[in-house]
Amino acid sequence: MRTSGWYRVAMFGAMIVVLLNTLFAVKTLHTLFLVQGWRAHTLEVITHTRAIDLEISQGNSAVRAYLLTGYPSYVERFHQAKGTIDSELVQLQKLTIDNPAQQNRILYLKKRILIKRAALETAVAMRSGMAGPLDMTALQPSLSDSPDGLPSVYYCIDRIEEEEQRLLNDRTREVHHAEVLVWVSFFSASLLDIFLLAAAAELLIRVLRDRQTLADRAAEIALLNTDLEKRVELRTRELESSNKELEAFSYSVSHDLRAPLRTIDGFSLALQEDFADKLSGEGQDYINRVRAGVQRMGSLIDALLQLSRVTRTELQHEDIDLSQMATLVFQELKGAEPARSVTFTAQPGLHANGDSRLLRNVLENLIGNALKFTSKVSDPQIEFGGRPGTGELAGKTVYFVQDNGAGFDMQYVDRLFTAFQRLHGDRDFKGSGIGLATVSRIIRRHHGSMGAFSEPGKGANFYFTLADGPIAG
Amino acid sequence: MPMILLVEDDPDHEALAIRALRKANVANDIHVARDGAEAIAFMQEIVDGKRNAPQLVLLDLKLPKVEGLEVLRNIRASDKTALMPVVVLTSSDEERDIVSSYRLGVNSYIRKPVNFTDFAEATRQLGMYWLLLNQCPPTI
Ligand SMILES: Nc1ncnc2c1ncn2[C@@H]1O[C@H](COP(=O)(O)OP(=O)(O)OP(=O)(O)O)[C@@H](O)[C@H]1O
Ligand SMILES: [Mg+2]
Numbered sequence: 001m002r003t004s005g006w007y008r009v010a011m012f013g014a015m016i017v018v019l020l021n022t023l024f025a026v027k028t029l030h031t032l033f034l035v036q037g038w039r040a041h042t043l044e045v046i047t048h049t050r051a052i053d054l055e056i057s058q059g060n061s062a063v064r065a066y067l068l069t070g071y072p073s074y075v076e077r078f079h080q081a082k083g084t085i086d087s088e089l090v091q092l093q094k095l096t097i098d099n100p101a102q103q104n105r106i107l108y109l110k111k112r113i114l115i116k117r118a119a120l121e122t123a124v125a126m127r128s129g130m131a132g133p134l135d136m137t138a139l140q141p142s143l144s145d146s147p148d149g150l151p152s153v154y155y156c157i158d159r160i161e162e163e164e165q166r167l168l169n170d171r172t173r174e175v176h177h178a179e180v181l182v183w184v185s186f187f188s189a190s191l192l193d194i195f196l197l198a199a200a201a202e203l204l205i206r207v208l209r210d211r212q213t214l215a216d217r218a219a220e221i222a223l224l225n226t227d228l229e230k231r232v233e234l235r236t237r238e239l240e241s242s243n244k245e246l247e248a249f250s251y252s253v254s255h256d257l258r259a260p261l262r263t264i265d266g267f268s269l270a271l272q273e274d275f276a277d278k279l280s281g282e283g284q285d286y287i288n289r290v291r292a293g294v295q296r297m298g299s300l301i302d303a304l305l306q307l308s309r310v311t312r313t314e315l316q317h318e319d320i321d322l323s324q325m326a327t328l329v330f331q332e333l334k335g336a337e338p339a340r341s342v343t344f345t346a347q348p349g350l351h352a353n354g355d356s357r358l359l360r361n362v363l364e365n366l367i368g369n370a371l372k373f374t375s376k377v378s379d380p381q382i383e384f385g386g387r388p389g390t391g392e393l394a395g396k397t398v399y400f401v402q403d404n405g406a407g408f409d410m411q412y413v414d415r416l417f418t419a420f421q422r423l424h425g426d427r428d429f430k431g432s433g434i435g436l437a438t439v440s441r442i443i444r445r446h447h448g449s450m451g452a453f454s455e456p457g458k459g460a461n462f463y464f465t466l467a468d469g470p471i472a473g
Numbered sequence: 474m475p476m477i478l479l480v481e482d483d484p485d486h487e488a489l490a491i492r493a494l495r496k497a498n499v500a501n502d503i504h505v506a507r508d509g510a511e512a513i514a515f516m517q518e519i520v521d522g523k524r525n526a527p528q529l530v531l532l533d534l535k536l537p538k539v540e541g542l543e544v545l546r547n548i549r550a551s552d553k554t555a556l557m558p559v560v561v562l563t564s565s566d567e568e569r570d571i572v573s574s575y576r577l578g579v580n581s582y583i584r585k586p587v588n589f590t591d592f593a594e595a596t597r598q599l600g601m602y603w604l605l606l607n608q609c610p611p612t613i
C-alpha cells in the first residue's frame with residue numbers, strides 16, 4: 001500500500017515535469033517563429049528601401065538620357081519611376097509604422113526626394129523648350145545628388161537601410177538564439193522522456209520481479225506447509241498407535257499380572273484355613289509373609305497402572321477451587337488415620353484451570369506424602385497455599401504443600417520424580433515410590449513445572465505451576 | 474435347586490471361587506463355563522428349553538474365544554435370558570470395562586481383589602444378596 005502510494009506521487013511528479021518541459025519547448029518554438037517573422041519583416045523593409053534606391057537611380061539615368069538625346073520615352077520612364085517610388089514609400093511607411101525613428105527618416109527622405117525631383121523636372125522642362133545644342137553647365141546643378149547642398153537622397157536611404165541592417169543583425173542573432181533554445185528544449189524533453197521511460201520500465205521490471213519472488217516464496221511456503229502437515233499427521237498417527245499399544249499393554253497388565261497373584265493369595269489362604277492344624281506358628285508366619293509380598297506386588301501393579309492412566313486419559317478442562325479440593329482431600333486422607341492429630345491450613349480462594357480428577361490425584365499424593373512423612377513428629381502441620389512465581393516462573397502462581405515432617409536431603413531431589421525412587425526406607429515410611437512420578441506427569445500434561453526443597457528433619461515444600469489458560473491436548 | 478453359572482477360564486480361580494462360595498454356605502449347584510463360547514452355548518440351551526435358567530451368573534470379562542462383554546450382550550439380547558442377574562467378577566478396574574458392562578445391563582460389577590480374604594468376604598455377601606435376599610424376576 002505504502003509503495004504504491006509512493007509510485008503514484010512519483011508518477012504525478014514525472015508527468016508534471018514532462019508537461020513543463022513540453023510547454024517550454026512549445027514556447028521556444030513560438031518565440032522562434034516570432035523572431036523569424038520579425039527578421040523577415042526587416043528583410044522586406046530592406047528590399048523596399050533598395051527598390052526606392054534603384055528607382056531613384058533609374059529616374060536619374062532616364063533624365064540624363066533625355067537631356068542627352070531628347071527622346072520623350074525617357075521622360076516617360078522618369079514619370080514611371082516617380083510613381084514606383086511613391087508607392088514604395090507608402091509601403092515603407094506602412095512597414096515601419098512601429099518604428100518612430102525610421103518614420104522620421106522616411107519623412108525626411110520624402111522631402112529630399114521631392115526637392116531632387118523638382119530639380120530634375122526643372123531640367124526636363126529646360127530641355128524640352130530648347131532647340132539648339134544643350135548647355136550642360138546650366139543643367140549641371142539639377143543633376144547633382146544634392147541640388148541644395150543638404151544630405152543627398154542616397155545618404156538618407158543609406159541611413160534607413162543602415163538602421164534596418166542593424167535590426168536585421170539583432171534579429172538574426174535573436175533567431176539564432178531562439179533556434180538554440182528550441183534545440184535545447186526539444187533535446188532535453190526527449191532526453192527526459194527517455195530517462196523517465198527507462199525509469200518506468202525499470203520500475204515495472206522490478207515490480208514484476210518482486211511479484212515473481214513473492215509468488216515463488218508463497219509456493220515454497222505452501223510446499224513446506226503441506227510437508228509440515230503431512231509430518232504432523234504422521235506423528236499424530238504414530239502417537240495414536242503408541243497410545244493404543246500402551247492402552248492394550250495396561251489392560252493386559254491389569255488382568256494378566258494380577259491373576260496369578262490372586263491364585264497365590266487364594267491358595268495361601270486356603271492353606272492357612274484348611275490346614276491350620278498342620279501348620280506351626282512359623283508356617284503360619286511364612287504364609288503371612290507370602291501374602292504380604294503378594295499384596296505389595298498388587299499395589300505396585302495398581303500404582304503402575306495409575307501412572308500409565310495419567311498418560312492415557314484425555315484432559316477435561318474446568319475451573320477448579322484448589323483450596324477447597326485440598327481441604328476435602330486432607331479430610332478424606334485424615335479420615336483413614338483417626339487417631340492422629342494434624343493441623344491443616346489451606347489458603348482460601350486458589351483457583352486453577354485443569355482436569356479435576358488428575359489435579360485431585362496431585363493433591364492426594366502431595367498431601368498424602370505430607371501426612372505420611374509427618375507421622376513421626378509431635379506437632380504435625382501441613383499447609384496448602386499459593387505465591388506469585390519469581391525468576392523462570394514469573395507471572396505464574398506457584399502452588400505448594402508444606403509440611404514439618406522428616407524432610408529429605410536436597411542432593412537427591414531430582415530422583416524423587418522418577419518412578420520407584422524413594423529416599424526413605426520401607427521400614428520407616430511405607431510406599432511404592434510412584435506417587436511423585438505420577439504427580440510430575442500430571443503437571444507436565446498441564447504444561448506446568450514442579451519442584452521441591454527441604455532439609456532433613458525440617459519438613460519439605462513441594463510446589464507446582466499450571467498453564468495459565470486452557471491448554472490444548 | 475436353582476444353580477449358579479460361573480464363567481471363568483482360569484482353573485485356579487475356578488477352584489478358589491467355588492471354595493469361597495462353599496465357605497459362604499452357598500449350596501447351589503455350580504455350573505462352570507470355561508470360555509465365552511461355552512457360556513453362549515449354555516444360554517442357547519436355555520433358549521431352546523433344554524435347560525433351566527441359572528439364578529445367578531458370575532462372569533469374568535477376559536475370556537478366551539468370546540469376550541465376557543460379548544457373553545453379556547448375548548444374554549441381554551434374548552428374551553428368555555434377558556432378565557437373568559449377571560454379576561461381573563473381574564481383575565480389571567478399567568473405567569471403560571465398568572462403563573461398558575453397565576451399558577450392557579450388568580446387575581453388579583465387582584473387582585476381584587488380590588487379597589483373597591477380601592474376595593471371600595465379597596463372595597459371601599454376593600451369595601447372600603443374590604441368592605437369598607434378592608427377589609428374582611419370574612422365569613419366562
Ligand atoms: N513430604 C515429604 N517429606 C519428605 N520426603 C518426601 C515427602 N514427599 C516425598 N518424599 C520423598 O520422596 C519419595 C518419593 O515419594 P513418592 O510419593 O513418589 O513415593 P512414596 O510416597 O514413597 O510412595 P507412594 O506415593 O507411591 O505410595 C518418598 O519416598 C520420600 O522419600
Ligand atoms: Mg507418595
